[in-house]
Amino acid sequence: MPLNKLVHELAKLPAVGEKTALRLALHILRQPAEYAQTLAKALQETIGSTRFCEGCGHLSSGARCSICRDPNRDSTIICVVEDVADLMAIEKTQSFCGHYHVLHGSLSPIDGIGPDQLRIKELLARFAAPEPPTEIILATNPDVNGDATALYLSRLLKQRGVSVTRLASGLPIGGHIEYIDQSTLARAFERRAAF
Amino acid sequence: MPLNKLVHELAKLPAVGEKTALRLALHILRQPAEYAQTLAKALQETIGSTRFCEGCGHLSSGARCSICRDPNRDSTIICVVEDVADLMAIEKTQSFCGHYHVLHGSLSPIDGIGPDQLRIKELLARFAAPEPPTEIILATNPDVNGDATALYLSRLLKQRGVSVTRLASGLPIGGHIEYIDQSTLARAFERRAAF
Secondary structure (H helix, E strand, O other): OHHHHHHHHHOOOOOOOHHHHHHHHHHHHHOOHHHHHHHHHHHHHHHHHOEEOOOOOOEEOOOOOHHHHOOOOEEEEEEEEOOHHHHHHHHHHOOOOEEEEEOOOOOEHHHOEOHHHOOHHHHHHHHHOOOOOOEEEEOOOOOHHHHHHHHHHHHHHHOOOOEEEEOOOOOOOOOOHHHOOHHHHHHHHHOOOOO | OHHHHHHHHHOOOOOOOHHHHHHHHHHHHHOOHHHHHHHHHHHHHHHHHOEEOOOOOOEEOOOOOHHHHOOOOEEEEEEEEOOHHHHHHHHHHOOOOEEEEEOOOOOEHHHOEOHHHOOHHHHHHHHHOOOOOOEEEEOOOOOHHHHHHHHHHHHHHHOOOOEEEEOOOOOOOOOOHHHOOHHHHHHHHHOOOOO
């Protein structure tokens, strides 16, 4: 039955189980047939036209992405992120005008993800560029895997004599101290700065 | 950019916002290209081959679904459900061998869904069959909209002199009284039965 096949394929998406997949499939069936056709076409076109930048690992239509090709951006500062979605979130802030490096994951021994599964070799290769990086900003997630990845990278990179920094942790802007989790609040105390 | 188009289309799915849609699209991009192709094909094949049964509203490859065509099932007992997913859940229990009627929704004035938006006309039309229904089991969800739908249908159907029943509410099997919500517990007391 084609529906079962569709449910089976949808259930492979992250955070989509069999029940959610069935709900999505039934929703699609209730829409006008054009929706499924448009979605199918969007899938095929995206896959056909999008690849990953050979330099930084960002999405790209060619060998190099638009950020790596932008002459106005500083290629000597590299911001290391776990995922393309993180890169996009940082780009939205318009507060960074260097280059990126997407690891496509974080160290997670429990899932069998070690340094070889991440784009770390490619990061080190960037030191062979005509203008090698002078600062590496580690913007991995502030969780167990992200912290482990940052620690691993900082050790590796400091041997290269490059300045290694990490994004600040602390109170989220607009947050209420009453509702902030203990670890974040403790970190905000540790890292308190002169007013 | 094709990715934006894909994100836009994915975000139309239920419970999928822009952020989740982006996450899904990036996940698809990280898979081998065959996955997107298979998913696109599954979408097209499902839409091309699946329709709704003219009798009960269940999924079908022809004018009548496999349940309506099954001579071993009792067409005089009709179980009314909100959705195809509910029908599938009931079928899995193997405890019902009558026919179904899928409303494709529930009464929800706040969303502009009144009796005309549901398959109620089609339900009444089933009384014109050679063997008209003798019992209608209302298996709408035990929530505000489902209860309202059941109440509306029970008034409409009792005029036809048919027996109208509703699925029992009470303690879920394997549940712990300590953790059961107040309304369910109160209902279990109201509907207590001789041991």
